[in-house]
Amino acid sequence: MKYNSSKLLFCSIALCASSITVYAQKPVVNAQVSKAMEQASAAQLKKDITYLADDKLKGRQPGTEGYQMAADYVIERLKAYNVQPAGEKGGWLQQVKLRKAFIAPGAQVSLAKGTANTTLTYGRDVTITPSPVNAGGSVDAPLVFAGYGITNAGQKYDDYAGIDVKGKAVLIVRGAPEAFPSSEASHSMDQITLQKNAAAHGAVAVILATVDTSRRFISNMNRPYYSVLDEQGKVTVSGTYSAQIKMLGTFNYGIVSKLMQSAGKNVADVVAALKSGKPQSVDLGSKLKATFASTYQDVNSFNVVGKVSGSDAKLKNEYVIHSAHLDHLGIGRPVEGDSLYNGAHDNASGVASLLQIANIYSQVKVKPKRSILFVAVTGEELGELGSGYFAAHPTVPVKSLVADVNTDMPTIIAPLLSVTALGAEHSSLSKVVDQAAASMDLTVEPDPEPKENRFVRSDQYSFVKQGIPALHIKYGSRTPDGKNNLNELVGKWRAKYYHKPQDDINGMFDFDAGAKYARLNFLIGYLVANNPARPEWNKGDIFEVK
Template sequence: MVLSRLLPASLLLGLSLTSCQTRPVATAAAPAPTATAETTTVPAPAVPAEAISAASISKYLQAVSSDSMLGRKPFTTGEERITTYLAAQFAKLGLKPGVVEMNYSGVTNSFFQSVPLVEITGTPSSTLQIKGKGQALSLQYKTDFVAFTQREQAEVKVTNSPLVFAGYGVVAPEYGWNDYAGLDVKGKTVVVLVNDPGNASQDSTLFKGRAMTYYGRWTYKYEEAARHGAAGVLIVHDTKPAAYPWSVVLSGAIGPKLRAQTENKGADKCALEGWLTLDAAKKLFQAAGLSYDKLYAAANTKGFKPRPLGGLTLTGSIQNKLLRKTSRNVLAVLPGTTRPNEYIIYSAHWDHFGVGKAIAGDSIYNGAVDDGTGLASLLSIAEAFQQAKQKPERSIVFLAVTAEEQGLLGSAYYAQHPPFPLNKTVADLNMDMLWPYGPMKDLTVIGYGQSELEDYARAAAKAQDRYLLPDQTPETGMFYRSDHFNFAHVGVPSLYASGGFESRTGGKATIAQHRQNYTTNMYHKPADQFDPSWNLTGIAQDAQLYFRVGQRLASETTFPKWREGSEFKGAREKSTGGK
């Protein structure tokens, strides 16, 4: 799971303990969670019990998260081992290779989709120099700012670049919002706020209120600044709207970063991307003779006008070491019996952080929960489809993607270079970080209110005597932080759900404590390794539910739709010609 995905442990625990007696209800913008569609459908055939069980999950989980996999980092021996293992398991299950490639020897079939990436190891200048108004300000690397680049150059420089403040850096016509209105930022460095106006201000009349939209993601802000020709873009970090501390920003910015290789070598990106601490931003505004608090308030008001930062300029640089290599997605297909040219995708990411800094004498970052649990479920579901007496009418694609931890790069590449047509792809069912703490009463849907896939999930949950629960922390933008997002972004309805709020045996407080411990002591650390004491029945339960959803989708002739108001509805209509 991408860095910063989890909530602070204290918030996780607090959310559970403050609502122990009632089930939360959906927000006004989403359909009520009690509305059901399952009464009009025929239940899918039963899951073969021997195929998806705690035992099958354990078998695969131990294999993919073992020390021999060396932490599954792209560009390492760990990548070679995990991708070879996954391909071998798909072949053993009798699945077909998912990639057809043309080469000098003719047509070949492969389980591997090549994903060209570049590793950029950047060393920013020790300071960002701010000048203007007869005074100078020197911002310190790591203490005041972090910086990086997506340009594939040995060095990038921003010299005497005028600084401008563009609110949240958002252009959202559907909300009547344009933070760049009337502002020419070509060659300039844009300072923007974290998150989006509705989320940060908690104003239910702006955007989607507390629920973050894609406009609140840092990736979007970098993209939008580049579209306007900015030389640099710096996001002001504020812990509350960001939902993670500066230490998370810092750890994610330091060290080698993988990026997608592009034909123009990142020339269309801003030369400098980065973050400012809140304190540094306030100093910057003060140096410009402006009040940060007043401009922050203005930026949360419709009709905000961007403005220059008092004639200040910025100078900084980044020295880069570049390594271009090819990673790979692993994909297999079970052809459909009657509609083989329509596809249902099950996805999980295979990558983690490899071998790194030793903690308590352990240097292998095994990634058992993140995302060994998703891989184990992926393989168990594939096994279940092969053992089912009734084979699917639509084709089932099993996809293990690379470089999720580096910014969802493998799934982004698949979405831009799909081996199977996107307009014939029924849905993506994504699995990332399933909880090994026993069976759950809930099925929490991240990004609740987006698509009709929730109705399928609700029906399958009801069959397990579980209730559907909307995302309890929509302000963190979880929907945009795992691989399903890249499918949603190109219009494919996507489901990202799992149990993790109310333990069937221990209630809400027990699961909150487990998750707090994981967040504090295991997340993205060597301690995230297989534990024989784990109760994997809850993961098996989630995998069975996903299996049933896939079976039902495979037996239908219709395609699930995005709900009205979803930002992904337009992309789907465009790809399918409005159908």
């Protein structure tokens, strides 16, 4: 059937206008709250970003004086907005002890097939992720190729169907079938998810396969990997390593290709089949042997936690969280002669948005039924560690957390006309986003960059893994000229600024858009906090708490 595109466009515009008119006639908040929302200040947002991204904070790396300065600033701003401390022992902070783990020199890895034994060169052929749990490690196990390493009943896909991996090492390609929804694909290929699934099938080691010849294989010989220790000194959160397996490593393309050839497979054909949703698991007929050791350094950091108490006698004991990560990359590899990673967009802008949400709440006379938590977390750049610790060990009862609205690098470089709500589609939060966005004349779009795996790459994912509905608002593609290609500008911005020293206050900014972004995030949280019903996962969703 053919459609008349001009008629379709007219209908879409008419429907959109109708929707906006409806919300204009029936506001989602009262006049006093609407007036308070207008107090979100573009000028103050700019001041906050300017301070948090100043050179004197030296990139806000956890455990440094610069991070402490950033935290002190945030606390003073929250106090100015009448936010109360909600950290440990009645204070503003939640201590987060970070463990840096390194692979010690001397790791030995080999592959045996029949009587042939091949020694792999560490740093060229293979790398190993250090264990934050076991200082010494060894593996001696048959090697099996397990495709993507995914088991997903909802998508009727299982790489482990028909193969026995008990007591074996599995070689896995990071990815997911193209038919998977974007956030579901991101969750499925998360390193912790992959390791837990492998362990559930009896595997003792996971090896990630490099299957693209153009991909640079980087040795992690001297690279630290971070985890969080609990009060007893045990690892409680890790962004990369699961204690359920003995080894997590990576093989370069050359080794992967030889292993595939020995099993009668071609890497390109295997990858193409996996993308189409056809499992390719096979016994590789080789045995993996490895011995290695990990060394540790511990770093003290913390989350900043504040609250606005709710107005309902019962529901005030439940909490809606507004989160944003306070840390950035510190001082690192020079780019164009600059080695100080200021992190103005990532994530001084997100923290500044958090502060403007607090500003709005300071102007709201009657607070919502539920209480609001403001959580500026540490260690996002190290693997979402501060949020992971807070979500698992909050400073309020864990069952009292009802939702998280996360703010990470909103990319405020152009007028805000549309948004993408990463993760909202999995729960009733999607309806709240639609309602809030429509009331502000914003359209809601699907993720324009599903291959970026943005859903699992920020702090909202920590809450999702704990069964708490969460979302992260990002820019959509609408532009004032109607070309609706903002993602092209964002792509150019990312190439020049993202995770580079050039991300400072002198870069591209639209502070009015930043204030509007803060209003939207406030409104989403406010509507959730005022609804007597908690947000719920969609029935049958991959994240539904059974």
